[in-house]
Amino acid sequence: xxxxxxxxxxxxxxxxxxxxARAEIAATFDRETRIQQAQxxxxxxxxxxxxxxxxxxxxxxxxxxxxxxxxxxSAQQFEQKESTVRQALKDQGVDQALAGLDDYDRTQQSWxxxxxxxxxxxxxSVPADLEKRNKAYSDYENSIVDEMRxxxxxxxxxxxxxxxxxxxxxxxxxxxxxxxxxxxxxxFNAFSSRARKQLDEERATTAILERAYISRVVxxxxxxxGSAYASADQALAVGGDLFDVYRLSESxxxxxxxxxxxxxxxxxxxxxxxxxxxxxIALRRREPGAILAEFNTAFAQTVxxxxxxxxxxxxxxxxxxxxxxxxxxxxxxxxxxxSSGVQQLAVTGPVLGVxxxxxxxxxxxxxxxxxxxxxxxxxxxxxxxxGKQLREKGAMELIxxxxxxxxxxxxxLVARIRALGRNRMRDDxxxxxxxxxxxxxxxx
Amino acid sequence: xxxxxxxxxxxxxxxxxxxxAPASANCGLRTGSRVALYGSFGDPDVFVWESRFRLESYQxxxxxxxxxxLPHARLASPGTRALVLACVPRYVHPKYRSTLxxxxxxxxxxxxxxxxxxxxxxxxxxxxLGRL
Numbered sequence: 142x143x144x145x146x147x148x149x150x151x152x153x154x155x156x157x158x159x160x161x162a163r164a165e166i167a168a169t170f171d172r173e174t175r176i177q178q179a180q181x182x183x184x185x186x187x188x189x190x191x192x193x194x195x196x197x198x199x200x201x202x203x204x205x206x207x208x209x210x211x212x213x214x215s216a217q218q219f220e221q222k223e224s225t226v227r228q229a230l231k232d233q234g235v236d237q238a239l240a241g242l243d244d245y246d247r248t249q250q251s252w253x254x255x256x257x258x259x260x261x262x263x264x265x266s267v268p269a270d271l272e273k274r275n276k277a278y279s280d281y282e283n284s285i286v287d288e289m290r291x292x293x294x295x296x297x298x299x300x301x302x303x304x305x306x307x308x309x310x311x312x313x314x315x316x317x318x319x320x321x322x323x324x325x326x327x328x329f330n331a332f333s334s335r336a337r338k339q340l341d342e343e344r345a346t347t348a349i350l351e352r353a354y355i356s357r358v359v360x361x362x363x364x365x366x367g368s369a370y371a372s373a374d375q376a377l378a379v380g381g382d383l384f385d386v387y388r389l390s391e392s393x394x395x396x397x398x399x400x401x402x403x404x405x406x407x408x409x410x411x412x413x414x415x416x417x418x419x420x421x422i423a424l425r426r427r428e429p430g431a432i433l434a435e436f437n438t439a440f441a442q443t444v445x446x447x448x449x450x451x452x453x454x455x456x457x458x459x460x461x462x463x464x465x466x467x468x469x470x471x472x473x474x475x476x477x478x479x480s481s482g483v484q485q486l487a488v489t490g491p492v493l494g495v496x497x498x499x500x501x502x503x504x505x506x507x508x509x510x511x512x513x514x515x516x517x518x519x520x521x522x523x524x525x526x527x528g529k530q531l532r533e534k535g536a537m538e539l540i541x542x543x544x545x546x547x548x549x550x551x552x553x554l555v556a557r558i559r560a561l562g563r564n565r566m567r568d569d570x571x572x573x574x575x576x577x578x579x580x581x582x583x584x585x
Numbered sequence: 586x587x588x589x590x591x592x593x594x595x596x597x598x599x600x601x602x603x604x605x606a607p608a609s610a611n612c613g614l615r616t617g618s619r620v621a622l623y624g625s626f627g628d629p630d631v632f633v634w635e636s637r638f639r640l641e642s643y644q645x646x647x648x649x650x651x652x653x654x655l656p657h658a659r660l661a662s663p664g665t666r667a668l669v670l671a672c673v674p675r676y677v678h679p680k681y682r683s684t685l686x687x688x689x690x691x692x693x694x695x696x697x698x699x700x701x702x703x704x705x706x707x708x709x710x711x712x713x714l715g716r717l
Contacts, residue, residue, distance in 0.1 A: 191627070241681070273655045276630050281648050283627040288681035295635055 151322040169304040179229035189219040234450035238292040367547030381408030382571040398515040429468035451493035478512040483537040512576040519570030547574035571585035614673035620710040629663035633703030667691040
């Protein structure tokens, strides 16, 4: 799971990095464009300055008012462009160039006051050193503009250098992150493969044990017997569900269903222990409560693991008298389906392995056509797609609606539980169904 | 007598070599080069200064100082021909420029001020390739 998540994070990171780089490029282009505009406007200032000088010269030579108007227009445009350049230089933080612009503006004002306006007012009184003064102004202003050009160009180069450095930082940083994610993903993948291999090995061992100890249904007189065992899905650990139908005599049969807490090999091994121990006790004792009590003692003495406990129902079915005597150690997934409805068999004691308590025995009288349905908690704790458990009520409804033939009933219940979880079994499920028939008349 | 005249000439040559030639050793313009004047910054007219100190003051001073210096300069038209007499390398540092410029002593060979000498910046001179 971590692999796809890491890949997703890495991809998201790469995409975010692309967008960030794009934003940086856009910002750089924007700043560069503004600086270029400022450079162009500075050149325009110079052109307007020369236009003003030429207009004044033209007026002093020709007295044509056109030149005076040209001078005014150029001066006005000069002021506007000067404001534009000033704002652009402020925005880009070129303070030194701003100082030069102030100097430029002062010189331009001085030229207008001392040279241009007197000449426009009195074009006949051209001072002897006019050309020199014009030249001095021009030199000074050109020097300032040259200095400003250099400063703005420096700023532009600095911007490019900064942006390049930012790009390099971004690329190196992103690459480092991607390498880190890749390493983490590889490490996790290796860890995950190892864990999966271990789980598969354990599951294979457990499956072998289950196959070795799983009960086969034996035919019983006056009864039809069905059973089903469904394992949880591959990804989940195997549990310790167990059932057994074992003939104790011509008319008596041991019926057992149990659910061992925990998963894996330990639970699977314990099922074998339970099956054969219960059979051995049942061969000596026919009282289900006594069978459970003796097993409980053996269990406590044998199993050291305090986290292991067992819910179990042990029954002794008399196939001639049609009576089921049972004891239930916390196993509540046990039912009898009758023509009048489905009845849950009461629990008669606590789960095994917790405390030493006496276990009561109950007797259930059966009628021909009645069906005993014993299941593990895979039935009652099955969840639907919204996570809601089926519980006893839902299980009883399923049993009531199921096919009356025991084997078909078991298969149908498994199919419904599988469908309930969208073809996914979260837990193992064991079911036995025993339907009693009218006892056959004894042979004459 | 003849020997004395030769010695005096040798001294003059030595003085010229020691006084001017070393000064122009790193200049872009050689003494004796024929040049034309052309202003390097916008206005093509060129100020020709009475002394290299005034040239320096003009290039490095404030605008008010520049105005007061104007009586000490002649304004030569662009294209005026001249002869390089001497050169002082990296002498002028114009206020708004990052590089130093050479101060060059020239003799004007044409225009209104023909025959007069004065100081200009090397960047205001263009070397003439053909005969003047």
